[in-house]
Amino acid sequence: MEEFLFTFFNIEVMRAASPILLQGLWMTLLLILAAVPLGLAGGVVLAVLSVFRHPMIRWPLIAWVDFFRAFPPLVLLVFIYAGLPFAGIEIGAFGxxxxxxxxxxxxxxGEILRAGIESIPRGQVEAARSTGLSATQTMGYVILPQAVRNVLPDLVSNTLEVVKLTSIASVVALPELLFQARQAQSVTYNPSPIVAAAIVYFLMLWPVVRLLSRLEHKAVARR
Known part of the structure; x- marks a missing residue:
């Protein structure tokens, strides 16, 4: 037992690695603050475009969504990081x-919000338009707020997955939490920094997990 604790829960190693882990945590938080709003904004655009049934919009949109949902995100990061310099674009690992x-x-x-939009009865759109609201106002003031409420547990769940997915940024040498933990491990020859990073992820995400559980229970109670 002592050997297990010394190997995986070495407090001295964790304490020595804490400065570099804090740097990684800060980078992870910055990445979350960039990835989640960008993803939500893009998702709103895709969901609103899905309302249009014109083939010139519908089929390219389906192809776009299916491609990026099916393409492995790890491979996508490597492709962008290695490919953009060949196009003369230098934006760094974070970009x-x-x-x-x-x-x-x-x-x-986008798919989550599209499902939320489709859950709104068509009559509400017609009622909103009859009051003089434009199509844009109807979408922004009537449809989207209700759609978000209907799929809020799914949005929170997806956000949780996005936060966990930030750990793959280490593959392009972005010094986020996991990357810094692996650097500390290579210096100390001890996996305790990896365990410390896992604990940080747990403490950061556990409140979101509890929030998701409450939202799911409320959603079930409304049915």
Missing amino acids: CVAIGFFLNTSSYY
Whole structure:
């Protein structure tokens, strides 16, 4: 037992690695603050476009969403990070990760919001238009708020997955939490920094998990 604790829960190693882990945590938080709003904004655009049934909009939109939902996000990050310099575009690791997460997560958010929009009865659209609201006002003031409420548990669940997905940014050498933990491990020859990073992820995400559970229970109670 002592050997297990010394190997995986070495407090001295964790304490020594804490400065570099805090730097990684800060980068992870910045990445979350970039990825989640970008994904939501892109998802709203995709969901609103899905309302249009014209083939020139519908089929390219379906192809876009299906492609980025099916394409592995890890491969997408590597492709963007390695491919953009060949196109003469230098935006750094953070910019590449932000673009990759935008393309991937906006497709998921878009499908969730599309389902929320389709859950709103058509009569509400007609009633809103009869009061003099434009199509844009109807979508912004009547449809989207209700759609978000209807799919809020799914939005929170997807956001939870996005936060966990930020750990793959280490593949392009972005110094986020997991990358810094692996750097500390390579210096200390001890996996305790990885365990410390896992604990940080748990403490950061556990409140979101509890919130998701409450939202799901409320959603069931409304049915």
